[in-house]
Amino acid sequence: MHDESLRHEGTSVDPLTGPAVSDMPWxxxxxxxxxxxxxxxxxxxxxxxxxxxxxxxxxxxALAGRDHFExxxxxxTLFRKDMLRWFERGVLAPALSAKxxxxxxxxxxxxxxxxxxxxxxxxxxxxxxCSFWGIDGVGTWDARQRFLAVVxxxxxxxxxxxxxxxxxxxxxxxxxxxxxxxxxxxxxxVQRREALIAAHAAGRVAESALPKDLLTVMLRNSQHFEKxxxxxxxxxxxxxxxxxxxxxxxxxxxxxxxxxVSEHPDDRAGLEDAGFLRRCVLESLRLHPASPYFIxxxxxxxxxxxxxxxxxxxYVVLDVTTASLDPEVFGPDADRFDPHRVxxxxxxxxxxxxxxxxxxxxxxxxxxxxISARRPDPDDPLGLVPxxxxxxxxxxxxxxVDAGARLNSDNARNEFTTFPVRFTAMVxxxxxxx
Amino acid sequence: MDRLHVSxxxxxxxxxxxxxxxxxxxxxxxxxxxxxxxxxHPPLDLxxxxxxxxxxxxxQAIRVELLGET
Numbered sequence: 001m002h003d004e005s006l007r008h009e010g011t012s013v014d015p016l017t018g019p020a021v022s023d024m025p026w027x028x029x030x031x032x033x034x035x036x037x038x039x040x041x042x043x044x045x046x047x048x049x050x051x052x053x054x055x056x057x058x059x060x061x062a063l064a065g066r067d068h069f070e071x072x073x074x075x076x077t078l079f080r081k082d083m084l085r086w087f088e089r090g091v092l093a094p095a096l097s098a099k100x101x102x103x104x105x106x107x108x109x110x111x112x113x114x115x116x117x118x119x120x121x122x123x124x125x126x127x128x129x130c131s132f133w134g135i136d137g138v139g140t141w142d143a144r145q146r147f148l149a150v151v152x153x154x155x156x157x158x159x160x161x162x163x164x165x166x167x168x169x170x171x172x173x174x175x176x177x178x179x180x181x182x183x184x185x186x187x188x189x190v191q192r193r194e195a196l197i198a199a200h201a202a203g204r205v206a207e208s209a210l211p212k213d214l215l216t217v218m219l220r221n222s223q224h225f226e227k228x229x230x231x232x233x234x235x236x237x238x239x240x241x242x243x244x245x246x247x248x249x250x251x252x253x254x255x256x257x258x259x260x261v262s263e264h265p266d267d268r269a270g271l272e273d274a275g276f277l278r279r280c281v282l283e284s285l286r287l288h289p290a291s292p293y294f295i296x297x298x299x300x301x302x303x304x305x306x307x308x309x310x311x312x313x314x315y316v317v318l319d320v321t322t323a324s325l326d327p328e329v330f331g332p333d334a335d336r337f338d339p340h341r342v343x344x345x346x347x348x349x350x351x352x353x354x355x356x357x358x359x360x361x362x363x364x365x366x367x368x369x370x371i372s373a374r375r376p377d378p379d380d381p382l383g384l385v386p387x388x389x390x391x392x393x394x395x396x397x398x399x400x401v402d403a404g405a406r407l408n409s410d411n412a413r414n415e416f417t418t419f420p421v422r423f424t425a426m427v428x429x430x431x432x433x434x
Numbered sequence: 435m436d437r438l439h440v441s442x443x444x445x446x447x448x449x450x451x452x453x454x455x456x457x458x459x460x461x462x463x464x465x466x467x468x469x470x471x472x473x474x475h476p477p478l479d480l481x482x483x484x485x486x487x488x489x490x491x492x493x494q495a496i497r498v499e500l501l502g503e504t
Contacts, residue, residue, distance in 0.1 A: 038449050038467065069455060076490050346444060346468065354493070360448040365494045 019315060021161070021295065026317045030326035030352070032306055033318045037294075037356035041302035042316070044359050050295065051167040055157040055174050058228040059239040061359065067227070072362065074221045078132070078214060084366050084381040086212070087128060092384055095127040096391050104395075104426040113426050114400060117251050117419040121388075122148060125243025128384070133237050134193065134213030135185045147185065151241060153177030158238045162292060163411045182234045186215070190233070193219050214240055242363060245290050246385060251419040252288040253281060253389055255399050256337040267339070271393045274369070277386040279339040279349065281368050286324045286351035287337060292412045294318045294355065321414070324351030396425025438476055439499045440484060444468040446495035453487035453496060460484055468495070 027033050036042050043064045056062060060071050077083070099120060103113045126148055130138050138147045157174020160167050193216050199205040210216060218225055218233050225232050257280050261268040270276030295317055298310040310316065325334045329344050330351070343349055350368070354361040361367075369383025382390065399405065403420030440460055442453075447468035453461040454469065457480060462472045476484060488496040 069452065072452065072490065073486075076492075079492070080489055081494075348445060348448070354448065356448050358450050358452075360450050360492050362492050364448075364492045370494055 021293070021317050024295070024315045024317045026293075026319050027308075028319045028322040028326075029306070030323045030329045030347070032304055032308070033320060033323040033352055034356050035304050035306075036296055036316065036318055037352070037359070039302065039357075041298055041300045041310070042296040043299050044294070044296060050161070051171060052158050052160045054171050055154070055160070055178060056235050056239050058232050059236045060362065061239055068358065070224055074224055075214070075217060075362065078212070078217055079362060079366055081381065083212065084369070084383075085379075087131065087366065088381040088384055088387055091128050091131045092124070092387060095124050096388060099124045100391065100395050100423075100426070103423065112422045112424055114403070114420065114422045117254065117397075117421045118247065118416060120421075121247045121250055122243065124388075125246060129241055129243045132214060132240060132242055133189075134211055134215030135189050136192065137188075138185075150177050150181045150184070151244070154181050154238055155241050155244050158241075159291075159411075159413075161295065162413050165410060178234060178238060181238075182231070186234050186237065189215055190219065240363075242366070242384070245363075246367065246388070248290045248413060248415040249285060249288050250385065250388060250392075251405070251416045252414075253284040253385070254392060254397055254419070254421065255405075256280075256284050256287070257339075257389065257393070258397070258399055260337060260339065271390060274382055274386065276339065277390055278368060278370075278383065281383070281385050281389060282348075282350040282353075283337055283339045283341060285353040285368070286330070286349065287335070288414055289320050289324060289351070289353035290413070291353075291355075292319075292321045292414060294320065318352075320352040320355070324353060394425065395423045397421050398424055436478065437501050438478060438481060438484065439501050440471050440474050440476060441497045442469055442471055443495045443497070446493045447491075448493050448495070450490075450492065452490040456490065457483040457487045461487065
């Protein structure tokens with residue numbers, strides 16, 4: 001599964017540093033990829049995030065060792081269950097409900113509301129991104145559009161490793177957007193939070209009155225961040241754009257779950273069940289991970305259990321997309337969506353979509369909720385993605401096949417650029433009042 | 435006397451090793467994973483470390499229960 005002939009094609013780029021990913025060896029078997037993810041002989045910091053360093057350098061994903069652990073420890077406070085509950089019920093729920101109501105009142109022709117799921121989700125998750133980051137004052141429609149335009153330009157450079165265009169040009173444009181983002185949104189947010197933190201230190205503001213967001217968490221732990229330059233705050237924000245990530249895989253889930261329940265009508269009622277919803281989400285994420293591959297760099301000579309040797313300085317690409325389809329682990333029909341799939345012992349149903357080892361996605365539980373099925377508690381958050389999926393299917397979301405969805409060919413992320421849907425179970429506010 | 439019960443869901447554990455770093459008396463990471471609980475009933479004075487390990491786990495694989503006197 002990992003000979004030289006299996007080097008990836010179609011991602012030839014103009015890298016800023018080191019070899020292009022197309023010139024690196026690619027690992028594609030599940031066990032090889034897991035071994036490198038967990039190995040101390042490979043690093044992500046300084047290796048895996050190379051070209052995006054001007055945009056996200058010294059951010060969580062670029063750190064290793066003690067610095068990385070300290071950063072995780074500081075930022076983990078934002079991913080506690082009480083925070084997940086707030087983001088889901090206090091931020092996402094009202095935003096999604098308002099957007100669905102807005103769409104319900106825009107009926108045309110056959111009376112079924114239609115929309116493109118991409119701009120729909122982009123708008124819904126704007127509030128979440130602002131709340132998570134700690135950006136204030138993005139309230140009006142115009143303000144949101146201006147904000148999202150800057151965020152889009154900035155974040156593409158933060159994930160440039162997966163872009164097929166010139167990395168130099170993309171990073172250059174993203175840096176301009178990031179400077180605009182810092183001046184327009186971050187600077188006033190920092191000033192407000194520094195004043196609140198100072199008032200709290202003086203005993204004039206209660207702990208409960210302090211914002212609970214990434215910016216506040218970073219400013220309250222400035223002794224950690226001061227090890228780097230003052231722009232590290234903005235680069236760290238750029239790494240964490242929850243809406244930007246979730247938007248990439250929800251359309252795949254809508255397509256796959258819709259097809260599954262159409263062919264397995266007995267499972268349709270399961271869309272109200274947290275366990276089944278979560279299995280759908282994990283299975284779809286296995287097939288469509290938000291990050292298609294990762295780069296690692298060897299920091300010592302080592303040989304994998306499969307016999308492949310690496311020398312200090314060697315780069316390697318971990319193809320999590322293919323590894324999560326490994327038939328030895330996920331069965332002969334590994335490329336098919338099946339929410340009832342049972343992988344081999346000790347293998348997570350989600351495959352490698354959240355990575356593995358120290359750099360496992362810090363937002364995994366925020367995205368999909370409690371992965372284990374052993375703690376059923378109705379007060380637990382469902383997870384941002386299962387929640388979104390449940391509400392969309394309650395509204396009767398159906399891919400609008402006639403309008404045609406399109407995939408983005410500019411990068412290797414297997415993301416849609418347009419995904420038209422209609423809602424077959426919506427009741428408009430107007431109809432409800434009549 | 436109250437006591438703790440600590441467990442890890444092996445199907446959820448991503449082997450980050452954070453729990454081992456904050457509570458090495460309770461968790462251990464060796465072989466090909468998942469992380470092992472080496473002391474499922476640790477003393478109550480380790481509760482803070484264990485709770486931090488639970489909070490640090492990105493996949494919420496760690497379960498901590500406070501069991502009453504039996």
